[in-house]
Amino acid sequence: MMDYSRLSPREVRRLIREGKITGPTSGMCLGYAQANLVSLPKALSYDFLLFTQRNPKACPVLEVSDAGSRALPYLAPDADIALDIPKYRVYKNGVMTGEYFKADQYWREDLVSFLIGCSFSFEDALLEAGVPVRHIEECRNVPMYNTSIPLVPAGVFHGNMVVSMRPVPRDLVVRAVTVTAAMPRVHGAPVHIGDPAAIGIQNINKPDYGDSVTIHPDEVPVFWPCGVTPQAVVMRVKPEFAITHAPGHMFITDIRNAHLKD
């Protein structure tokens, strides 16, 4: 397997567009932010933008395209959001109709694209700060859980927060909070520390999405708002049409994670 960690975002997006990269983007372009994609018809976009404004921890928006535009002048001026993600999902009336390497043939003139921050960014920062990230050590997907934490509704959108969990050694919990709190544009500080039941999680070993990971006796489960939240909320209302990235196949931006602290 090729190592894409030292390539620039522009180089990796070119390889994606040429069909030479079609897999998950984890570990590519170290130091650069990756983003979740939700593209919705303009008719739904006001409610969704308001939902993200009311729930910034679960839905930290990095950029919103103009309606009908495939350009992202802030995140990546030379990118085409319909071509530069390795794998897309297309949904009709809330049902996935297929996964595709390119989305241009499905694009519509009324689509608004929401690029939403991803916890990959703060995992880099945790590792640099000496906080272990268990699912990376164990080569698994991060465990994610539905919770009882209500989101603030906006128009047709409503639901509860989805969280990701990382076990943190007791003596590093404070550092894990301060490191991630400094990055509010990629979910920021944890929403809960310690007691899964307090946020409606019945069994920490049975995540609702992703994989379970080992929690050692001297470790505390720490829960962060998760980028799955906005997709779960959108799909719940069964939008007439939507395009998203496929899980793990993210949009790689030109923005350095370190700049997300501004």
Place this chain on the structure above:
Amino acid sequence: MMDYSRLSPREVRRLIREGKITGPTSGMCLGYAQANLVSLPKALSYDFLLFTQRNPKACPVLEVSDAGSRALPYLAPDADIALDIPKYRVYKNGVMTGEYFKADQYWREDLVSFLIGCSFSFEDALLEAGVPVRHIEECRNVPMYNTSIPLVPAGVFHGNMVVSMRPVPRDLVVRAVTVTAAMPRVHGAPVHIGDPAAIGIQNINKPDYGDSVTIHPDEVPVFWPCGVTPQAVVMRVKPEFAITHAPGHMFITDIRNAHLKD
């Protein structure tokens, strides 16, 4: 003159609604955030919400009402945004048609209210951190300037940033940055330190809004994004209808400034 600094926001809003307070709100309810108001017809609200998302330093949104609703469940659950500000301005086609103590008779079912963070909040924090705030010392309004700093356009909205200026002693500039950077929801860190000409300000002694203040020889002018920006941008497009607060007559929220650091 009565001292309203120790009253609760709920008490002061009641006095405002009863017509017993009709003046500027500066210094009232110490420790609680005050907010700017821009109410626009729903037809303009998507573009404006997108504009605030793209320009969060100049337009830090604290809450957006539902269309037609006068309630603000997050900022002040018992408030009525059409009654609880001491003085309103009503605009038709971008021209102010009057100032009023109540806005309920002008309210429309299609209005969306945007409550935007105000630098009053970080001035409290600066004073507590030992950073002098000159216009408060000199009992003037803060000096504000049009700049050459472009904002990111969204739909019909575009323009340059308006900034406020506070002279800071050289040895306190770093502290002024760190204190305000911790409060991104009320404009956050400065946009410029030191050279007015670098951001298009020709004469520091002739502000475009507010009053000029003394700058001592050992002080540096520090410039922050200003809440006048969103109002200036809105009025530039001459919206068919708009309601705003009158300058200095803010909405007093139930949210403590200290909680704006979350």
